Amino acid sequence: MGIKAFAPASIGNLGIGFDILGMAIERPGDEVVARKSDTPGVRIVKITGHGGKLPYETEQNTAGMAALRLLEFLGETGRGIELEIHKKMPLGSGLGSSAASAAAAVLAVSELLRTGLSKRELLPFAHAGEQVATGSLQADNVAPSLLGGIVLIRDNATLDVHRLHAPRGLYATVVHPHFEVLTRDARAILKPEVPLADYVRQSANVAGFVVGCYTGDVALIGRSLRDIIIEPQRAGLIPGFYEVQSAAMAEGVLGCSISGSGPSVFALSANSLIAENAGLVMQKAFARHGIESDVFVSPVNQEGAVIC
């Protein structure tokens, strides 16, 4: 009798697009089951998988808050809703875990209540849910997780988001090393200022990346995927990062950088063969530092969150 939704992991920032670009991948992802209940309010009744640390209190849980925000919008806060959250990816991985739970929750509840709202219309509630529960203001994970695709967030406050045209054949490799980086720590180390010359170069690269997406110029995407601002400041949080990156580049990937605030490292490739090979060498490079990791290879996930 419940409705189950799946929302995928996402690569925040995409290296050059700090806080403004994100891309959905096919897996991993989180599942949320929503069910009607006679007890008013949103209650989280089950959390499985990587969710050991997650709170059952609705107001502190990203999925719970997202569902609550949607009910408020619908004027249905008297409704009884039970949520099960099945975490298929770890927290603090740089894969947008809390965003995926929020995205899956709004979609499941919307379907359960037959709201008829589009995923674009549901985005504010998923975003607000994630924001309240985690303090994150950026929609560069929740927007691609819910909507799918490669997404530009022009403005977080107004959720002025745009799915870019994604070239055929573009593949992502994501390697998740088994340790945690807290987003707030990764943010705290960033210098508050950027050299003007670096700003110019990086804004040119962001623009080049967007042009490459629309024109299908994967070589241009490759030349543009060079983060000279954030990556150098965060690389030190990830032991062996530069070796992992070099290994990927040697396989012919278009670019390789940090997913979200890390520690996951991503690469984009022009085809699945390069993406697969890159995953193997990236995993080996982490292993040389005594770090185990998981590898995910995926085309651009154009669907985003789905009912399953």
Added chain:
Amino acid sequence: MGIKAFAPASIGNLGIGFDILGMAIERPGDEVVARKSDTPGVRIVKITGHGGKLPYETEQNTAGMAALRLLEFLGETGRGIELEIHKKMPLGSGLGSSAASAAAAVLAVSELLRTGLSKRELLPFAHAGEQVATGSLQADNVAPSLLGGIVLIRDNATLDVHRLHAPRGLYATVVHPHFEVLTRDARAILKPEVPLADYVRQSANVAGFVVGCYTGDVALIGRSLRDIIIEPQRAGLIPGFYEVQSAAMAEGVLGCSISGSGPSVFALSANSLIAENAGLVMQKAFARHGIESDVFVSPVNQEGAVIC
């Protein structure tokens, strides 16, 4: 017996794209006539119009140096070439005057010598000519002046330039107030660092502008045309700038900022009517500060430099 080429003025930076975006307009522009001569070397034999201060020495003249660089590439430095330069726009106007002369010069000489080179192939010589003569490293004027269109310069060193798709109906208004701002002065006042938050916002706007160009979303172009980094630092060089800008915005333009390093001010509009009206009110706003000005209204010039 000579070949005459015309190259148009251009809007450098386009506000949000400091050093990386430029757009060609239809007029004004410079003309260069190239003629064969029995005397080896490139000689400038005539300069008319706004060129009173321009040097006749080939190596110090942007058109002369551009022609020389082309001859060097062709292995034809023994050739005798005479150039006439007809300046139809003032120096230090923010309209890319020196770039237009360089663009016109390479096109005229290329046609004269029947090189068969494309304008894209001629760009390095126009760029090098402008660079040597003026010290400018940025191609955000010379690329649109030669190639036409709205151009992204992803990298100046390799001239990784890309003409963006330009939405139908997009019009530029350029108001040139009658005083000069030296590019080096306008550069000298820029702070060497940019706040991280401003970098994020502006890079999102640059990306939004590019998306708007490709998708024809002029409202998105409008929301994106907000320069929070360079404009506030340079506005003080242009008396009445904010009144000029406000007047344009009140007419419904998509955005309004400084053309190149100023003092010209540009606006982009979704149609010619708004662009014409904006020109009138912008001119009046300058007049209230006792400043005379010229107004140019133009669609995106898709041709760039042409033989005429």
